[in-house]
Amino acid sequence: xxxxxxxxxxxxxxxxxxxxxxxxxxxxxxxxxxxxxxxxxxxxxxxxxxxxxxxxxxxxxxxxxxxxxxxxxxxxxxxxxxxxxxxxxxxxxxxxxxxxxxxxxxxxxxxxxxxxxxxxxxxxxxxxxxxxxxxxxxxxxxxxxxxxxxxxxxxxxxxxxxxxxxxxxxxxxxxxxxxxxxxxxxxxxxxxxxxxxxxxxxxxxxxxxxxxxxxxxxxxxxxxxxxxxxxxxxxxxxxxxxxxxxxxxxxxxxxxxxxxxxxxxxxxxxxxxxxxxxxxxxxxxxxxxxxxxxxxxxxxxxxxxxxxxxxxxxxxxxxxxxxxxxxxxxxxxxxxxxxxxxxxxxxxxxxxxxxxxxxxxxxxxxxxxxxxxxxxxxxxxxxxxxxxxxxxxxxxxxxxxxxx
Numbered sequence: 001x002x003x004x005x006x007x008x009x010x011x012x013x014x015x016x017x018x019x020x021x022x023x024x025x026x027x028x029x030x031x032x033x034x035x036x037x038x039x040x041x042x043x044x045x046x047x048x049x050x051x052x053x054x055x056x057x058x059x060x061x062x063x064x065x066x067x068x069x070x071x072x073x074x075x076x077x078x079x080x081x082x083x084x085x086x087x088x089x090x091x092x093x094x095x096x097x098x099x100x101x102x103x104x105x106x107x108x109x110x111x112x113x114x115x116x117x118x119x120x121x122x123x124x125x126x127x128x129x130x131x132x133x134x135x136x137x138x139x140x141x142x143x144x145x146x147x148x149x150x151x152x153x154x155x156x157x158x159x160x161x162x163x164x165x166x167x168x169x170x171x172x173x174x175x176x177x178x179x180x181x182x183x184x185x186x187x188x189x190x191x192x193x194x195x196x197x198x199x200x201x202x203x204x205x206x207x208x209x210x211x212x213x214x215x216x217x218x219x220x221x222x223x224x225x226x227x228x229x230x231x232x233x234x235x236x237x238x239x240x241x242x243x244x245x246x247x248x249x250x251x252x253x254x255x256x257x258x259x260x261x262x263x264x265x266x267x268x269x270x271x272x273x274x275x276x277x278x279x280x281x282x283x284x285x286x287x288x289x290x291x292x293x294x295x296x297x298x299x300x301x302x303x304x305x306x307x308x309x310x311x312x313x314x315x316x317x318x319x320x321x322x323x324x325x326x327x328x329x330x331x332x333x334x335x336x337x338x339x340x341x342x343x344x345x346x347x348x349x350x351x352x353x354x355x356x357x358x359x360x361x362x363x364x365x366x367x368x369x370x371x372x373x374x375x376x377x378x379x380x381x382x383x384x385x386x387x388x389x390x391x392x393x394x395x396x397x398x399x400x401x402x403x404x
Contacts, residue, residue, distance in 0.1 A: 021353025029379030102244025109135030176332025
């Protein structure tokens, strides 16, 4: 049995009040809340263990290095990959930029780069920059009428257009729609297209086995997985990862330096120039251990029940238009009320202590396709409750009455 009330005790921020009301936090797609173990690990490192990694032979440095690299092993195990295939970055955004930069030498004029209208700007703009630098062309994978990536249609599209790179989201940040990526990745392998999966939204909810998935690259952000901000990761198939050109240069990523020439270490060190975010890696390790202690099936079932309950209650309000796929979703419920601006409703909801996201969600091409200026997004996690949903709906009804 999944005991959500016990779980909530692990997340101190959830017990506070906002605008004199109990907080209802429905913005986990933007950033998840942090359990005590993550907060404590950050504080403990700076209080008791603070030292740089890979540089010293004194005890504190060796302890920090061990904890830092053990974190890499823990996260690699979470994704079922090898530790030398995992690069620490500032987040999913930097991870995609690193990949796009590293692939410049492989792309030439006329090559195709396939992305979709569902993508976050972080999985659009780096590919636009690569296309401008190389003369490649951006092409859009087909969407269904209900704004999903249809695997069969995408596979046919890829076979027809033969792109060199296919960059797709595992789950839409704006809508929460889950992509059936396995057939798409299989088609990419068949035509030797490089596959890049944006897992920023999906990693915590779907817990993908990347060895089974078979993608070339997968990116994620720690702060959307109960971890600290300013840290993320890049999984890359080691042979391909090692073939990328360097992204940043400096200390630690070098093998040998003379005044006129340098050689670089193999991946992942090749892409980790300078002093890393040591405390964040150690804290993120605790976040992953926390997730691993939870029954994955119980969490998944609970999140689905909660999401379905929210859909049912939201659908009962006259004038609401739900834009998310309500069948295959990680828990991001995107909607609008008549022609009201999403900012206005979000502001009113905040006065009731309800935290939701409003706007284009860094997905302007998708908003243009939907013919809306933006949406309101209520995003759920396993620490939310049915009472959260009820308070959200009650506040929404009250806000609508004020607007009307």
